[in-house]
Amino acid sequence: MQQLQNLEALNPDLTAEVMAQVDEIIDRNKGKPGCLIPVLEECQGVVDYLPMELLEYIGSRLNIPGSTVYGVVTFYSFFTMVPKGRHTIKVCMGTACYVRGIGEVQNRLQSKLNVEVGGTTEDRRFTLEAVRCLGACGLAPVMVVDKVTHGGVSPDSALKIIEKYE
Amino acid sequence: MSENNSKAEEKTEEIAEEKVEEKEQEKQKEEKVIPYLEDVPFFGFQKLIVLKNKGIDPELIDEYIAQDGYQAAAKALLEMTQEEIIAEMKTSGLRGRGGAGFPTGLKWEFANKSEGDIKYVLCNADEGDPGAFMDRSVLEADPHAILEGMIIAAKAVGAHQGYIYCRAEYPLAIKRLNIAISQATEYGLLGNDIFGSGFDFHLEIYQGAGAFVCGEETALMHSIEGKRGMPRPRPPFPAHQGLWKKPTVLNNVETYANVPQIILNGGKWYAGIGTETSKGTKVFALTGTVKNIGLVEVPMGTTLRTIIFDIGGGVPKKKKFKAVQLGGPSGGCISEAFIDTPVDYESIAKVGAIMGSGGMIVMDNQTCMVDMARFFMDFVQDESCGKCTPCREGTRRMLQILEKITRGEGESGDIETLEELSEVIKDAALCGLGQTGPNPVLSTLQYFRDEYEAHIFEKRCPAKRCPALLEFEVDEEKCIKCGICFKQCPTEAITWEKKQPAHIDKEKCIKCMTCITNCPSDAIF
Ligand SMILES: Cc1cc2nc3c(=O)[nH]c(=O)nc-3n(C[C@H](O)[C@H](O)[C@H](O)COP(=O)(O)O)c2cc1C
Ligand code: SF4
Ligand code: SF4
Ligand code: FES
Secondary structure (H helix, E strand, O other): OHHHHHHHHHOOOOOHHHHHHHHHHHHHHOOOOOOHHHHHHHHHHHHOOOOHHHHHHHHHHHOOOHHHHHHHHHHOOOOOOOOOOOEEEEEEOOHHHHHOOHHHHHHHHHHHHOOOOOOEOOOOOEEEEEEOOOOOHHHOOOEEEOOEEEOOOOHHHHHHHHHOOO | OHHHOOHHHHHHHHHHHHHHHHHHHHHHHHHOOOOOHHHOOOHHHOOOOOOOOOOOOOOOHHHHHHOOOOHHHHHHHHOOOHHHHHHHHHHHOOEOOOOOOOEHHHHHHHHHHOOOOOOEEEEEEOOOOOOOOHHHHHHHHOHHHHHHHHHHHHHHHOOOEEEEEEOOOOHHHHHHHHHHHHHHHHOOOOEEEEOOOOEEEEEEEEEOOOOHHHHOHHHHHHHHOOOOOOOOOOOOOOOOOOHHHOOEEEEEHHHHHHHHHHHHHOHHHHHOOEOOOOEOEEEEEEEEOOOOOEEEEEEOOOEHHHHHHHHOOOOOOOOOEEEEEEOHHHOEEEEHHHOOOEOOHHHHHHOOOOOOOOEEEEEEOOOOHHHHHHHHHHHHHHHOOOOOHHHHHHHHHHHHHHHHHHOOOOOOOHHHHHHHHHHHHHHHOOOHHHHHOOHHHHHHHHHHHHHHHHHHHOOOOOOOOOHHHOOOOEOOOOOOOOOHHHHHOOOOOEEOOOOOOOEEOOOOOOOOOHHHHHOOOOOEO
């Protein structure tokens, strides 16, 4: 318990409540070969991102060196070590979407929100991400805001769509 | 005002109406999920094996069973020996649908003969080609077919544990696979003593974490082991040393979906479809500038023309077909001159592309081929795992050159450097990602070298896609005075009045391309 309290002092997002869920995830997976990635996936689902302190904690509980955990987290694009905005905009940079003009949509979003891809707006309203093919190429060009998929977007309609998210 | 109704205005209205119509269609597209095959005309050209169960409720095992589901597994487990299953697969001539086209029966035979008490059967559902969605559709629409194919493979090689490696971007597929696995377990089709045959097979899903290279077989296995998904040199091949160093079979989603039908109807039946070297059918994800977007399943040997023009309905009006891209970042473009090429592994390779996993992207005259090459190189460079130098450094260098060319800073000698680098990377890279990474550049150079030259020597982008090479000016001769650009410009950089040509204020223009894309008479340059 000692350790958990320290964690919250180090990072306010790692509350006792959150850590209880993290522990549950670890206990359920511990001992299974290759469990690190599933544990990280589930933990990111709970905390929203994977701060350094959490990586060290997970590593020590799974008996995996912190450097290995860090190496895995930075290798896979699914993982993020920085907190995200309240809403996540994903523009699809797959071939079908690119051919149908997602590049221009991305440029407009970037200049409107004043963020680069991968960045979060200062008010933490939006995080802008580029992903490679969402498997919805039939609707190209595709943009996903939080969990809602929008097909056939144009630079203008993309800006209209995000207006609705506060 | 009505007496002012000039020709130009009529035209404007016509165009405006068309635009509205297009918008409507776009809206409908937005509301409709991926179009189903019923929506695609000329159904007659297709033959459904992999997609035969589309339309059943994928979350109800009973519906799958009602379509002859799990009969092949029963036959394989109760009536056939391992050798008989493998022989049937070899007779069928089925080749892996994940890209490389390795004969499936042979792969199973290697794993079967490989010594070891523990073996694994894996399904590659990583579908990394950015512009393809065949596997996703099969996983979502017919998950039990994959399970059944894997059960048969497990019996053939003697494996009792399997994993489906599915990319995290496909949450619905993962959900349906989970449902399918629990239903199959409940029915005694997975787990211990399946059908009372004494054969055990357990199946789990493993969720990928977003790295294209993990589609490569050895990287995929490293990833399941919980490591960074980097490829390793082969041999040893996975059939001898795969997951946790045990003999392992890895097949693609579509490959497995073919298996139950082969076991039920016989290898001879399957081998009767297709061409001499490429048997059966292939599913393509037809997208890009084509009227009917969606999945197409055709017998091997069908021509690209039939797929794109008869089934796909050709390119929408006012656009002109330019090229078709096959095989994504490992593949290449095929120009109009070769549109009658039949789709089989060898013929496609001969014209400079690859069969790949089935992504088929139609491009029109508004697509810049140099920019496409840059796009794919950006992808390869981004996804290179960094383990080997030729791929890591070579692709970065190629990307820099392509970026330079599209920025209008290309120099003579650039094309030759690209070609040299391509050869080195192809020969020296460790895995398929690097080895095939230069293909999109080589194939665009093969067919569209003049476009590269226009960029480099004339500082001109013929497709008008590279902003750095555009003036953002209106050609008053060509301008039909419709005002579409004026209405759409986000920065009010365009001035226009009825019956007057538009004018662009370059100070205000942010080069967003909207006007160029939408000008109905191609007047902005
Ligand atoms: C960089 C790279 C990415 C790959 N991605 C995939 C993929 O997403 N899906 C797939 O089935 N095969 C992919 N493959 C091919 C696999 O390595 C392997 O050949 C295939 O899954 C074997 O199955 P098959 O024989 O049924 O085709 C990829 C290969 C490479 C080199
Ligand atoms: S070719 Fe590229 S992706 Fe493959 S091992 Fe080498 S660096 Fe990694
Ligand atoms: S490129 Fe964009 S900003 Fe520039 S004139 Fe055209 S529409 Fe306006
Ligand atoms: S390319 Fe965008 S969804 Fe496939």
